Amino acid sequence: MSRKPSISLLPIFALIVFTAIFLALTVRVSFFASEGPDEVAHFYFDRFIAKYGRLPLTNEERSEAGYKADLPPLFYLLAGLTAQQLDLESGPRIRTTRNNPRLQLVAGLDNVKAWRMIKTEDPLQGEILLWYWGRWLTILTGLACLVATFVLLRRLFPDQLWLAVAGVALLGFLPGYIYISGITSYEPLAGFLMTLFLLLLLHTIRHPARSWSYLGLGLLLGLAALTRHTPWPVLPLVPLLIIWLAVRQGWSWSAMLGRIALFAVGVLVTFGSWVLYITLYFNRIDELGWFQGILSPLFIGDGSGTTSQQIASVITGGELGINDFAPQSDSFWQWLWISFSQVWGADWLGGVMLVVWVVAMMGLIRRWPRENDSTRWWIVLLLIYIPLLMALPFLRFVFSGNASSMMGQHILFTAGAAMVVLLIYGLTAWSPRSTY
Structure with a gap:
């Protein structure tokens, strides 16, 4: 009688230790870090939803909710609705520099940095507890993103548990991942949803005839778009994939269109609900006409997003948004290096990781001839998927001319x-056992 191969306990133990260290580091960040990127604005939007139990319905309410109130709201809905039982009317309160006349009087208006939090040692209740709840929710979504990454790696490398553990540890121990996971941010939630999207995308490539997968892809990608702008350029990828699969699999027109329709339904139910809300409550149709009147609340909002206003200007031929583009001062290669180093490490660590990536890319070329069609197309999809996620940060660079406009957490x-x-595909190609 054949025996099932035993599973080594060592990688499982390593995974448990890694999880404990990750939680310890991110919880420590949540208690001791000052405010992170846009964190005060995140807090204002969280507080508005916790207080009223809904999104803003007027421009005055948007002003109360802060400059993030015109962005996709899924993270804020999760943070605010789950904190509705908190007593936000009694103290202690978060001390911020926003519209603080006492601080402006003492320090001088020109010396006050807007949208900053003054760190205090108040007890965990009221607004203080809401501040930390936003951070703890981010920790949970950061951990969920790592769990989804682990599952994805196990699907791809089922006989190599160590590869999954190593891959998750590499991602989770990146300094940027730990820091952003420990402060209030929508990035980990967007990452979790996009990793689930990749999991279902892999399943779809392996089993293209299962129609429910296309509805799921629409729901997951729609939820990610409802969390962050970054996934928006990925939306056309799935219809193009369906068309390619229809050609490869010999589907009928009705089968192809039906699956595109299922994907569209998923996107409309999720992301479309926010577009409908924006259109109903903040359109400027009477002032600008149908096209620009609907485009304005989506891209202009309260006017705080420079890049989105510049995109609106390009779309409308300069009739909306900001038509003033900075001259190109930094090169594309500078932007690319800053993008790379903010994700993988700066200085000597960035140099080491650059060498690792060069070796990995050479490994991908090496293993390409011996891979089956399914794996080849999966790799091609990933090579398309990553640049699509970098599209909006790249536009910000193009419009600003400043390579430092890139922030690593965006991708x-x-x-x-x-x-x-x-990275794993490429590096394992150099192993004597490169049959993964």
Whole structure:
């Protein structure tokens, strides 16, 4: 009688230790870090939803909710609705520099940095507890993103548990991943949803005839788009994939269109609900006409997003948004290096990781001839998927001319799992046992 291969306990133990260290580090960050990128604005939007139990319905309410109130709201809904039982009317309160006349009087208006939090040692209740709840929710979504990455790696490398553990540890121990997971941010939630999207995308490539997969892809990608702008350029990828599968599999027109329709339904139910809300409550149709009147609340909002206003200007031929583009001062290669180093490490660590990636890319070329069609197309999809997620950060660079406009967290979470998969594919090609 044949015996089932035993599973080594060592990688499982390593995974448990890694999880404990990750939680310890991120919880420590949550208690001791000052405010992170846009964290005060995140807090204001969380507080508005916790207080009223809904999204803003007027421009005055949007002003109360802060400059993030015109962005996709899924993270804020999760944070605010789950904190509705908190007593936000009694103290202690978060001390911020926003519209603080006492601080402006003492320090001088020009010396006050807007949208900053003054760290205090108040007890965990009221607004203070809401501040930390936003951070703890981010920790949970950061951990969920790593769990989804682990499952994805196990699906791809079922006989190599160590590869899955190593890949998750590499991603989770990146300094940017730990820091952003420990402060209030929508990036880990977007990363979790996009990693689930990749899992279902892999299943779809392996089993293209299962129609429910296309509805699921629409739901997951729609939820990710409802969390962050970054996944928006990925939306056309699935219809193009369906068309390619229809040609490869010999589907009828009705089968192809039906699956595109299922994907569209998933996107409309999720992301479309926010577009409908924006259109109903904040349209400027009477002032600008149908096209620009609907485009304005989506891209202009309260006017705080420079890049989105510049995109609106390009779309409308300069009639909306900001038509003033900075001259190109930094090169594309500078932007690319900053993008890379903010994800994988700066200085000497960035140099080491660059060498690792060069070796991995050469490994992908080496293993390409011996891979089956399914794996080849999966790799091609990943190589398309990652640049799509970098499209909006790249536009920000093009419009600003400043390579430092790139922030690593913009792609670290949404593209993190895909980058780890490519890295493992490439590096294992050099192993004598490269049959993964």
